Amino acid sequence: MSLFLIIAAAIVAAPPAAASPALQPRGTSVLASDAENRWVPFELTPGNQLRFSLEIDGRPATAILDTGVSYSVLSRRFAEQAALKVSSGGSATAIGGMVPIGWTATRKVSFGSLIRHGGGLAVATLPALATGSAEPVDLLVGRDLTERFALDIDFAASRFRLLPSGRMPFRGFTSPLSVSRDRLVYVSEVNLGAARLRPMIVDTGDGSSITVTADGWAAAKINGVRTTTTVSFGLAGTVTSTIGIVPALRMGELTARNVEVRVEPAGGFSETIQSAGRIGSGFLQNYRVLLDPTARRMILAPGATADQPPLRSTSGLLVGIDRDRLRVLHVMRGGPAERAGWVAGETICAVDGQPISRDYAASPLATWSADKPGRLVRLRLCNGVERQLVLQHFY
Structure with missing residues (x-):
């Protein structure tokens, strides 16, 4: 796979509108007693996202694991094919602008060790372009389905699992992790040059590495980095950003080297939702990752590609x-x-x-x-x- 086919990002932050999923029933989520053995295999899309299979009301579906989404988002196409009743009238903030959303009730959503009974899903148009693939997916699995548990992502083996919060299946470097009160997404922080950037959304649905705001980049005061331009694709459209490779940055106990950083234009998505930026799967895939917001920690165990110079375009x-x-x-x-x-x-x-x-x-x-x-x-x-x-x- 070429990293430069397309680098995709898809983030939704649910607003407090009348049709918002925040005002709908949450359902009840439980883990199987043998959760440690319930690994979910995934493949990386051309957009560098984690695609896997699950079931929605007994129907097979494809999904992207997306901790940058406040409420899991079902595609309108799937909802129509399954004859689900969709309430409409809401909207959400996404990369590229605003997108209309609806909501539908579900009886059961299941994958790996997780089963959620009741509750429902936000509904929106999920274009294939947002995953960098020729085929669209049916669901973005967001914070609402995973936040109570520890999410163990083994990128080297292309698999993940959900465990009870507090488990420590491996050792590594610790960084702070929580769920933001306002946008309800996973957040951490990064030290880049002279700047301490927070909150940084930890976004497994964003295929890029590290993204920061224009103000954050200016505050970092990093000299000598050669830059170019690139694009990100979200649910609401395309955004052009500046990109360069910084010698190092810190994330809690971890010092990461040779890190690709994108700089959003002024007034970009991160600034709009009062975030300092995003930590995407392009960065996380160099580690084994444990995301446990209830225990307020992210664990990063370096893999074989950690600190190596990232793949970069030579064609432009x-x-x-x-x-x-x-x-x-x-x-x-x-x-x-x-x-x-x-x-x-x-x-x-x-x-x-x-x-x-x-x-x-x-x-x-x-x-x-x-x-x-x-x-x-x-x-x-x-x-x-x-x-x-x-x-x-x-x-």
């Missing part, structure tokens, strides 16, 4: 899969593609003579956009024109 093209072609979503500032005149919206049907297939995201072909500097890549546009691009480091 961010592309998304559109069936049998790649669509240029963003041309990064200062990169080879910008200098060669590429523009967003162009489509690529072949790379070095190989056509784009449905399994492109998992194929070796997908690594071209972040391959070694100096490589010459032949890209055939879908209008038949062929271009050449010489890869290089530019940030």
